Amino acid sequence: MRQIQGRLTMDKEPAFDIATSARTRGSRPEGAVLLRASGLSKAFGSQLVLDGVDLELRQGEVVILRGFNGSGKSTLLNILSANLEPDAGVLELGVNGARKIFRFPSRWWQKLGLNNRFTPELIFNKGFGRTWQDIRLFSSLSLRDNIAAAIPEQVGENPWFAVGRFSAVQRQESTVASSSQEELELLGLGEEGALLAEKLSVGHAKCVAIARAVRAGAKVICLDEPLAGVDTLHKKKIVELLRVLAQREHITLVIIEHSWNISQIMDLATTLWTLEGGKLRVEQPSMAGLPPVNADNESDIQQLGRTATLTSRRVVGKEVATPFLEVEDLVVYRGRRLIVGDYQEDGGEIKGVSFTLRQPGLYHLHAPNAWGASTLIEAIAGIIPVARGKIRLNGKDIERFSPWHRVSAGVRIALARANGFQSLTVREMFDLAQVRSLPEGFDLLLEKQMSSLSGGERQKVVLWSILHGPAFMVGIFDEPYMSLDVREAERISAELGRLASEKAILITVPASTCSTGEGFYEVP
Amino acid sequence: MNYLLHLTIYFCIYAILAMSLNVMVGYCGRLTLASSGYFAIGAYSYALASVLLGWHFVPAILLGIIISALASLVLSVAAWRFKGDVFVMFSLAVQAIILGVCVNWAVGSAELGTWANLTNGPLGISSIANPVHTRGNFAILALALMGGAAVLCRLLLASPFGRILLAMRDDELALRGLGKGVKMAKVYAFAFSCGLAALAGSLYAAYLGYVNPSVAALDFSVLWLCMAIIGGMGNLYGPFAGAALLLLLPEVLRFAQMPTAVADDMRLLLYGVFLILMTFFRPQGICGRYRVD
Numbered sequence: 001m002r003q004i005q006g007r008l009t010m011d012k013e014p015a016f017d018i019a020t021s022a023r024t025r026g027s028r029p030e031g032a033v034l035l036r037a038s039g040l041s042k043a044f045g046s047q048l049v050l051d052g053v054d055l056e057l058r059q060g061e062v063v064i065l066r067g068f069n070g071s072g073k074s075t076l077l078n079i080l081s082a083n084l085e086p087d088a089g090v091l092e093l094g095v096n097g098a099r100k101i102f103r104f105p106s107r108w109w110q111k112l113g114l115n116n117r118f119t120p121e122l123i124f125n126k127g128f129g130r131t132w133q134d135i136r137l138f139s140s141l142s143l144r145d146n147i148a149a150a151i152p153e154q155v156g157e158n159p160w161f162a163v164g165r166f167s168a169v170q171r172q173e174s175t176v177a178s179s180s181q182e183e184l185e186l187l188g189l190g191e192e193g194a195l196l197a198e199k200l201s202v203g204h205a206k207c208v209a210i211a212r213a214v215r216a217g218a219k220v221i222c223l224d225e226p227l228a229g230v231d232t233l234h235k236k237k238i239v240e241l242l243r244v245l246a247q248r249e250h251i252t253l254v255i256i257e258h259s260w261n262i263s264q265i266m267d268l269a270t271t272l273w274t275l276e277g278g279k280l281r282v283e284q285p286s287m288a289g290l291p292p293v294n295a296d297n298e299s300d301i302q303q304l305g306r307t308a309t310l311t312s313r314r315v316v317g318k319e320v321a322t323p324f325l326e327v328e329d330l331v332v333y334r335g336r337r338l339i340v341g342d343y344q345e346d347g348g349e350i351k352g353v354s355f356t357l358r359q360p361g362l363y364h365l366h367a368p369n370a371w372g373a374s375t376l377i378e379a380i381a382g383i384i385p386v387a388r389g390k391i392r393l394n395g396k397d398i399e400r401f402s403p404w405h406r407v408s409a410g411v412r413i414a415l416a417r418a419n420g421f422q423s424l425t426v427r428e429m430f431d432l433a434q435v436r437s438l439p440e441g442f443d444l445l446l447e448k449q450m451s452s453l454s455g456g457e458r459q460k461v462v463l464w465s466i467l468h469g470p471a472f473m474v475g476i477f478d479e480p481y482m483s484l485d486v487r488e489a490e491r492i493s494a495e496l497g498r499l500a501s502e503k504a505i506l507i508t509v510p511a512s513t514c515s516t517g518e519g520f521y522e523v524p
Numbered sequence: 525m526n527y528l529l530h531l532t533i534y535f536c537i538y539a540i541l542a543m544s545l546n547v548m549v550g551y552c553g554r555l556t557l558a559s560s561g562y563f564a565i566g567a568y569s570y571a572l573a574s575v576l577l578g579w580h581f582v583p584a585i586l587l588g589i590i591i592s593a594l595a596s597l598v599l600s601v602a603a604w605r606f607k608g609d610v611f612v613m614f615s616l617a618v619q620a621i622i623l624g625v626c627v628n629w630a631v632g633s634a635e636l637g638t639w640a641n642l643t644n645g646p647l648g649i650s651s652i653a654n655p656v657h658t659r660g661n662f663a664i665l666a667l668a669l670m671g672g673a674a675v676l677c678r679l680l681l682a683s684p685f686g687r688i689l690l691a692m693r694d695d696e697l698a699l700r701g702l703g704k705g706v707k708m709a710k711v712y713a714f715a716f717s718c719g720l721a722a723l724a725g726s727l728y729a730a731y732l733g734y735v736n737p738s739v740a741a742l743d744f745s746v747l748w749l750c751m752a753i754i755g756g757m758g759n760l761y762g763p764f765a766g767a768a769l770l771l772l773l774p775e776v777l778r779f780a781q782m783p784t785a786v787a788d789d790m791r792l793l794l795y796g797v798f799l800i801l802m803t804f805f806r807p808q809g810i811c812g813r814y815r816v817d
Contacts, residue, residue: 081701124703138694140758140814141687148684149691150702156684157704159712163679173684216702 029270031059033094034127034220034252035080040089040104041278042075044452047444049075050086051278057220062246062268063254064285067275068485069456073256074133076275077222080254081130082123093126100126129218131209133225133256133455133483137197143208144193147180150216183211187241199337201370202510203234210241220252221245227261229416229482231368231510239264259486302355308367310355310506324359324504325380325411325474328352330389332372332379339372340379341388352389357474362500365508373508374416377478381413382406393474410473412466414480416508420462422451433465455483460492467495475499476506529663533731535771536666537724540673542752542763544720549749550757550814551681552713553693554603557745558615561622562718564740565592566725568626571649571735576637581655585726592722593715600714604707607696619745626737648736652729666727673720678760680716689713690758693814750795754802756812765810773798 035057042050049072057063067073078084079091091102102118110117138146154176156162156169184193187207197205206226213221226242227235245251246268254273255265269285302310329352331341341350353376357363367373378384380391382403391399393409401409420429427446430438438446442464450458463480466472477496481489496505541559548556569588573579579587602614630636630645643649656662680686691699692706700706729735747770755766773794777787808814 083697083701120697120700121703121705124701129703130701132698136695136698138691138698140694141690145687145690149687149699149704152703154684157688157709159680159683159685159716162683162685163676166679169683176684212702 029058029060031061031252033057034059035094036092037080038090040076040079040086040091042072042079042084042086045448048278050079050275053089053275053278053280055273055280055282057252057254059252060246060250061252061270062242063271063273064262064265064269065254065256065273065275066259066262069460069483069488070454071275071485072278073275074224074454076280077130077224077254077256080123080222081128082118082120085118093123093128098126124216124218127217127219128222129213129216129220130222131206131213131224131226133228135202135205135209137200137205137209137212139196139198141197142194143184143189143197143200144177144180146197146208147183147212147215148176150212151176151179152217180215183215184208187211188237201234203230203237203369206230206234206238207241210238210245214245214249214251218251220254222254222256224256225258225261225483226255227257227264229369229479229510234369235261235264239268243268258484304353304355304365304367308365308371308373310363310365312358312361312363322359323356324394325357325506326390326392327356327380328354328390328392330354330376330379330391331387332375332384333387334375334384339375350388354389357504357506359473359504360500360502361504362497363504363506365506367508367510369510374478377413377415377476377508380406380411380476381415410471412469412472412475414462414466414475414477416478416482420450420458420465423449425449426453426461429461429465433469435465435468437468439464439468456485456488459483460488463492467492467499472503474504474506476508478508479510480507481509526659529659531771531775532663533659533666533727535767536663536670537727537731538748538751538767538770539670539764540720540724540727541748542755542766543673543677544717544724545748545752546755546757546759546763547677547681547689547713547717547720549752550759550762550812551686551689551693552603552710552717554599554607554615555612555749556599556615557612557742557749558599558618558622559721559748560740560742560744561619562592562595562721563725563728563744564622564626564735564737565595565718566722567729567735567739568643568649568725569722570726570729571652572637572642574653574730575649575651581653581730585723585730588722588726589719592725593719596714596718597711599718600711603710603714616742619740619742623737623740623742626740643737646737648734650734652733652735654730654733662731666731669723669727673723674760676716681760685709685712693758747795750799754798754809756809756814758814759811762809762811769798769810 033056036055038054040050040053041048053076065073065076075084079086085106086104089104091104093100093102106118138149141149155165155172162169181190181193184190187204189204189208192200192204197208200208210221210223210226223242226238230238242253242255242265246253253268257265266285272283272285274281274283304310331350331352332339338350341352343350365373375384379386382398382401382405386399389399390397393406393411396409398406398409421432424432425447426442429450442461445453445457445461450461453461459480459482463477466475475496480492480496484492496507499505541563544562545556545559548554548559566585566588569591570584573584573587574581598618599615603611606614626643627646629641629643630647631640634640636642636644636649654662656665681689688699688704688706688709691704692709696706725739728739751766751770752763753766754769755764756762774787774791777790777794782790802809
């Protein structure tokens with residue numbers, strides 16, 4: 001069984017091989033063609049998302065697939081992994097010499113799905129695996145079982161053999177368990193083998209998801225935003241893992257990523273696919289048109305616990321800022337697990353989190369994954385109870401207020417993963433949020449259901465609902481840029497910057513554990 | 525002593541049913557209301573085989589299990605496409621059809637066992653052969669069958685097959701995206717689950733010597749589902765806890781010397797209160813890890 005070579009540890013700098021990188025970058029490998037698609041089209045209702053896309057994927061390529069929100073990146077990936085059927089086109093797969101051709105539209109008898117024609121499992125068995133934007137580990141299984149479940153050709157998966165060939169199954173199970181454990185050790189998660197996947201932080205979970213696809217035997221892996229929502233430390237780890245897969249394991253990769261993360265994987269890339277107006281453009285990888293990496297220019301730094309920092313930007317012309325939201329010694333648990341607050345090394349009382357947001361002001365909370373930024377925000381919103389501490393809004397204690405009471409007191413919160421009401425249309429969302437003026441660019445989306453929008457479009461609607469709804473005093477945004485494209489992120493960022501001249505705005509961003517020094521790729 | 529044996533036999537029947545529901549709901553993540561239907565298939569198959577054909581206990585029980593496992597295809601093929609509310613509605617329809625067949629497959633004065641009368645309608649089938657003559661022996665038989673079912677559950681569910689079922693329950697699309705087909709896994713798991721329900725049904729028919737259409741009623745499906753949920757899903761011990769609780773609750777009332785009519789209502793009331801308390805304080809059940817949504 002193959003294994004990911006090379007140990008990836010948390011503290012080691014990625015071993016960047018300039019020679020290999022120079023060789024691969026900018027020159028498409030001339031390996032065998034693994035996938036060829038011609039004329040792929042897909043429409044949702046009246047909106048044509050893919051309009052005759054032609055593409056070719058060769059062995060050893062590392063493709064970066066980019067495009068604006070709603071340009072059809074995820075749709076294309078869903079088609080390549082057979083989660084979605086195109087309306088028209090031809091798809092030709094050819095891994096391991098065996099060719100398989102799918103023509104669309106399918107005939108009615110093929111649509112019955114009785115003969116396993118165009119299904120994810122069939123595509124995977126042709127060597128095409130994928131990972132998901134929302135990770136999708138098996139949440140109630142341990143990490144070890146997550147990987148074990150993916151390992152192919154297990155005798156005991158057939159119930160007759162599970163009972164009839166008990167000892168053979170047991171023998172294979174011990175091999176499977178030890179190789180799953182080995183895999184976790186390579187990811188630096190050796191001691192977390194029995195941990196349930198639902199308790200894992202985003203960064204680690206994305207690593208496990210990639211390793212799971214590799215262990216299942218994928219020769220080509222399509223990755224949907226592997227770096228989104230991941231802090232700098234884990235980003236490095238994932239990039240290093242991708243490098244190992246591409247350069248040592250010779251796995252072909254197709255990576256969807258947003259522009260500000262692309263800079264970190266650009267040196268791996270051999271090909272750039274850009275989706276625009278339903279067409280796919282194939283280019284040489286280059287950094288042109290990508291946002292520069294900004295250095296932080298915050299003026300005031302507050303330390304939150306050991307690893308997170310709150311930085312604020314000075315608002316020109318408004319020197320006197322009044323404390324507006326004060327959080328004092330806050331401790332929050334989920335179940336029995338301490339999330340917000342730090343255990344003291346000497347075993348003393350737990351140290352809560354304290355900080356102050358002044359108005360006006362723009363604040364960035366840089367917290368590593370699993371630090372508990374989302375939990376902190378939910379506690380401020382009143383969604384989960386606090387164990388200890390004070391939350392004061394404009395001098396008034398609000399920790400006993402209900403969530404809607406807090407909203408009417410002037411607090412607005414955009415959670416990272418609660419993207420609106422799925423069964424409402426965009427227009428209904430705006431009506432519900434009392435948005436007075438419809439922002440431009442939403443005309444085509446207004447009558448669509450939230451559930452039919454792409455992740456970035458949903459995020460857009462939620463953010464605009466808050467920004468253009470009734471007036472507020474404190475706005476807290478949990479990873480607002482996570483699934484937005486550069487254009488949209490710039491728009492939101494400008495809007496937030498403008499608001500910050502009157503209100504207190506707090507934005508959380510996944511950050512590195514080495515606090516303010518590096519790693520915050522801010523949209524200009 | 526007789527009373528204890530009686531309780532033991534009922535415990536075995538309930539535990540087998542809870543195991544059956546544990547497979548379908550706890551491991552496959554499909555909430556079903558058709559369990560009483562498959563229980564009835566087992567009970568009627570056993571009754572007909574023993575009364576009309578004079579079959580012995582073991583072949584009669586096997587017949588029930590095989591018919592029920594084949595009939596489970598209706599549910600498993602539906603589960604290829606449906607889950608959640610739609611599947612619950614589908615299972616409700618299956619239960620209603622089976623109940624309808626039990627009540628109505630008897631035309632006029634036709635003799636039992638002819639194509640015109642297979643179930644004897646609302647009157648049910650009586651004088652079903654009991655394989656053993658004393659209650660003690662029957663309790664031993666029931667315990668042995670329950671033990672066998674438990675061992676089979678352990679072998680199946682603690683194996684890679686069980687892991688595939690749990691992964692499928694958590695995220696079917698992600699599992700398929702790893703190259704694992706799930707259709708046959710569903711077919712096998714549902715056949716096993718419905719086979720267990722039929723085993724419980726056959727035991728019930730053999731013990732009482734009488735079966736009527738009320739065994740296919742929706743009330744039983746709901747009651748057994750409550751039992752399995754309270755016991756805890758997605759593990760191997762929950763079914764026993766649930767069965768014990770379901771059995772002991774009415775017995776406590778009996779010892780409180782309550783009139784039967786009042787005790788019956790009290791029993792339902794207590795189940796209701798218990799279920800509400802469980803959803804608040806221990807939604808994953810007494811022994812469970814998995815929360816049924």
